[in-house]
Amino acid sequence: MSLTQKNFRENDPADMYSAIAGFAGQIKEAIALGESGPTIPKGRVKRVVILGMGGSAIGGDLLRSYISAFKDHAGVDVVVNRDYNPPTVGKNDLLVVSSYSGNTEETLSAYEAARKNAGQVLVITTGGKLGKSATAAKYKMITLPSGLQPRAAMGYSFFPLLYTLAIKSEIFGAGVKRDTEKGIAEAIGLIEKLSGDYSAGPKRTNPAFALAQKINGKVPVIYSATERLDTINIRWRGQIQENAKYLAFGNLLPEMNHNEINGWSHPSNLVGKFITIYLRDKGDHRRNVKRIDITKRIIGKSAGATVEVESQGKSPLARMFSLIHLGDWVSFWLAALNGVDPSPVPVIEGLKKELGK
Numbered sequence: 001m002s003l004t005q006k007n008f009r010e011n012d013p014a015d016m017y018s019a020i021a022g023f024a025g026q027i028k029e030a031i032a033l034g035e036s037g038p039t040i041p042k043g044r045v046k047r048v049v050i051l052g053m054g055g056s057a058i059g060g061d062l063l064r065s066y067i068s069a070f071k072d073h074a075g076v077d078v079v080v081n082r083d084y085n086p087p088t089v090g091k092n093d094l095l096v097v098s099s100y101s102g103n104t105e106e107t108l109s110a111y112e113a114a115r116k117n118a119g120q121v122l123v124i125t126t127g128g129k130l131g132k133s134a135t136a137a138k139y140k141m142i143t144l145p146s147g148l149q150p151r152a153a154m155g156y157s158f159f160p161l162l163y164t165l166a167i168k169s170e171i172f173g174a175g176v177k178r179d180t181e182k183g184i185a186e187a188i189g190l191i192e193k194l195s196g197d198y199s200a201g202p203k204r205t206n207p208a209f210a211l212a213q214k215i216n217g218k219v220p221v222i223y224s225a226t227e228r229l230d231t232i233n234i235r236w237r238g239q240i241q242e243n244a245k246y247l248a249f250g251n252l253l254p255e256m257n258h259n260e261i262n263g264w265s266h267p268s269n270l271v272g273k274f275i276t277i278y279l280r281d282k283g284d285h286r287r288n289v290k291r292i293d294i295t296k297r298i299i300g301k302s303a304g305a306t307v308e309v310e311s312q313g314k315s316p317l318a319r320m321f322s323l324i325h326l327g328d329w330v331s332f333w334l335a336a337l338n339g340v341d342p343s344p345v346p347v348i349e350g351l352k353k354e355l356g357k
Contacts (some may be wrong), residue, residue, distance in 0.1 A: 003202035006206035008336050014343035016243065016335075019109075019152040020328045021199045024191040026307075031184065033156070034163025038140035042171040044119055046092035048078045051110045054238075055150030057082050057227070059124075060156030060321070061231035066162070067172055069228050069283065069316050074173035086114035094171075095121045098157055100150035102128020124161060140240075144151035151242055154235075159184070166259070177239045191325050192317050196337030198329035203337065208326055211307065212333035215240075215275055218304050222250035223295070223354055224279035225288040228316060232279060232323050243342040246334055247349070253291050261295060264302045275305040280317055282311070 009017055050060030057080060064078040064157045075194070084106050089095055092107050095118035099107045102125040107355055111130065114122050123134035126146040126343070134141050144156045165171050166180045198208035220240060224233045233250050240248040264271055276299055278292055309326065311319035335342040 002085075003336055005090075005201045005203075008202050010341070011336065011339050011341050012172045013341065016149075016152065016332060016342040017199070019148065020325075020332055021092060022197050023155060023325060023328070024188050024195060026153075026190065027159055027184070027188050030155045030159035031163055033144070034160040034168060037142045037164055037168075038120065038122065038159060040094060040120060040140070040165065040171060041167050042074075044092065045094045045171045047077055048076060048094045048096060048165065048171075049087060049089050049118070049119070050078065050080045050096040050115070051086060051107050051114070052098035053082055055152075055154060055291050056100045056104065056107070056124075056157055057240075058151075058154055058180050058231065058235060059161055060098060061152075061234065062095065063161055063165070064338065065228050065231045066317060066320065067166075070172070070176050070179075071175055072173060074171065076171050081110060084109040086110040086210050089114045091117075091119040093118050093120075094165075095119075096124065096133075096161065097121065097130060098124045099130050099162070100127065100144065100148075100153055100157065101125055102130035102132075103124060104130075110196070111276055115195040122161075122164070133318075134193065149239065149242075149345075179315065180317065183315035186313055186315050186318040187321045188231065188312050190322055194312070194322060194325050198326065202333065206333075208329035209284060209333045211309075211326075212330050212337055214305060214307060215277075215330070215334055217336045218273055218275040218279055220248045220275050221303075222248065222277045222279065223256065223286040224250075224252060225292070225294070226252045226255070227285060227288075228283055228320060229279050229281055229287050229323070232327070234318060235324055236277075236279070236327040236330075239327055240334060242332035242348075243328075243331035243340075245340050246338065253288050253295065257291055257295060261298060264299050271302045272304040275302050275307065276300070276303045278306070278308045279323055280310050281323075282320070284318060 060080040097111045121139040123141045126144045142160045150228045200206045237248045237250045312322040313319045
């Protein structure tokens with residue numbers, strides 16, 4: 001079935017389209033949650049340790065990537081843990097526990113192992129077992145709206161955390177607070193504009209749909225520099241895999257220049273079925289800029305197609321979310337092109353059931 005302006009939402013009964021289109025509104029609501037939420041005494045925090053999995057952990061990864069872009073962030077580092085076992089935490093650590101459902105097995109395990117040793121605990125959830133435990137323990141908590149797929153609630157998993165730590169509690173310093181306030185305002189305006197372009201139906205003039213068409217029938221491999229775009233690289237892959245039920249791979253520079261780049265010659269009958277997508281940002285290290293240019297030329301001799309995507313905006317925050325929003329829409333249009341419902345993830349749910357036996 002070919003897509004038209006009338007039929008492209010027929011395989012989207014849960015309305016992932018509107019969830020993505022309304023992302024700017026979600027950011028505004030998320031900021032309000034941060035404004036009305038708890039304050040963290042900044043003098044006691046030397047490190048932020050975030051526990052989470054999947055879509056709930058992305059918010060922590062984005063915070064880590066964003067804060068690392070600042071040379072001065074008051075000496076407070078961010079660590080993200082995706083496992084049953086947490087890192088060692090102590091009295092100077094803020095433990096952030098992020099689980100949209102509140103029932104994520106790995107996160108609950110790490111939370112129980114770490115919470116008694118942490119100096120402070122902040123929980124971000126809609127409820128579940130985690131919400132009950134946090135309420136009983138009188139931990140600081142941000143309660144999120146329920147009813148969304150965790151990956152469609154990324155604004156809720158990131159912006160209340162960002163606002164609480166960087167602006168309200170100012171634990172990363174005054175410079176980060178000032179730049180974050182400006183960045184949030186710019187990001188909201190930019191997302192509103194881009195969403196109008198990317199949601200405009202299956203048309204050639206829609207950049208997100210055009211990129212989905214280029215990907216369709218090929219295997220996307222997403223490359224980017226490590227600094228600031230590492231989490232966005234993961235987000236692109238995850239959205240394509242979950243929304244479009246479509247294989248996607250990726251890696252980061254400079255590391256892939258020391259191994260993966262050498263593998264693009266074989267299997268010679270398959271490499272031409274891949275499409276390489278380079279995510280680029282004006283904040284990329286100058287040596288990584290050169291590495292990407294050279295890598296693109298080398299791999300371009302083997303790959304079936306090559307695409308470059310440049311971030312938009314002035315502030316680091318706006319540029320990051322310009323790429324995130326494009327990736328979300330590309331995944332939606334790729335799902336539509338293949339007649340796939342973008343919302344359910346039956347394979348993941350089946351795996352959870354098997355683990356629960």
